[in-house]
Amino acid sequence: AQSVTQLGSHVSVSEGALVLLRCNYSSSVPPYLFWYVQYPNQGLQLLLKYTSAATLVKGINGFEAEFKKSETSFHLTKPSAHMSDAAEYFCAVKRGSNYKLTFGKGTLLTVNP
Amino acid sequence: SQTIHQWPATLVQPVGSPLSLECTVEGTSNPNLYWYRQAAGRGLQLLFYSVGIGQISSEVPQNLSASRPQDRQFILSSKKLLLSDSGFYLCAWSVRETQYFGPGTRLLVL
Numbered sequence: 001a002q003s004v005t006q007l008g009s010h011v012s013v014s015e016g017a018l019v020l021l022r023c024n025y026s027s028s029v030p031p032y033l034f035w036y037v038q039y040p041n042q043g044l045q046l047l048l049k050y051t052s053a054a055t056l057v058k059g060i061n062g063f064e065a066e067f068k069k070s071e072t073s074f075h076l077t078k079p080s081a082h083m084s085d086a087a088e089y090f091c092a093v094k095r096g097s098n099y100k101l102t103f104g105k106g107t108l109l110t111v112n113p
Numbered sequence: 114s115q116t117i118h119q120w121p122a123t124l125v126q127p128v129g130s131p132l133s134l135e136c137t138v139e140g141t142s143n144p145n146l147y148w149y150r151q152a153a154g155r156g157l158q159l160l161f162y163s164v165g166i167g168q169i170s171s172e173v174p175q176n177l178s179a180s181r182p183q184d185r186q187f188i189l190s191s192k193k194l195l196l197s198d199s200g201f202y203l204c205a206w207s208v209r210e211t212q213y214f215g216p217g218t219r220l221l222v223l
Contacts, residue, residue: 032210043203043214051210090157099145099207105156
């Protein structure tokens with residue numbers, strides 16, 4: 001069965017600092033992996049996805065993630081944090097048929113001025 | 114382009130009252146549709162998904178039900194709400210592997 005683990009329920013960075021949000025997956029087949037962002041009282045917005053093409057995936061708002069099969073990881077990074085990046089971030093893996101997703105528990109990113 | 118709508122945005126209901134939340138998708142045909150619940154500190158829980166009109170699969174047995182009367186309409190219902198039904202309800206659609214989410218409905222059961 002496919003699953004994801006997000007390390008750190010809360011990450012705090014200073015404005016301008018590197019953002020690193022960690023996600024490890026477990027999958028018996030080549031995975032499809034996703035990162036979503038959720039701002040308060042809003043739905044989830046797709047940041048980026050990995051679907052077995054390039055291992056370095058670029059997304060919206062300056063975020064990128066690298067698929068590392070040997071480490072079963074798909075960490076999300078951004079070189080310089082902005083105040084507007086403060087939100088909750090979810091990693092997800094496709095599971096089974098009908099394109100269901102399994103989500104991690106989320107990481108709340110706080111950006112300090 | 115595709116658009117997904119949910120209403121109402123916010124709902125306050127007494128315990129024991131019925132519930133109907135609606136989700137509609139525009140700009141695509143025959144999408145897969147999903148209902149999720151997001152409770153505080155508990156992440157996203159898939160409640161129901163549908164691959165076509167009248168075809169509903171339940172992920173978790175509970176006090177809720179879902180229906181898909183039209184290709185791009187997905188409804189979440191309850192006959193009698195419980196306090197534990199409070200949460201943020203999200204509808205999503207997909208045609209392949211990527212799911213796209215609606216704005217959500219905040220439900221508070223008192």
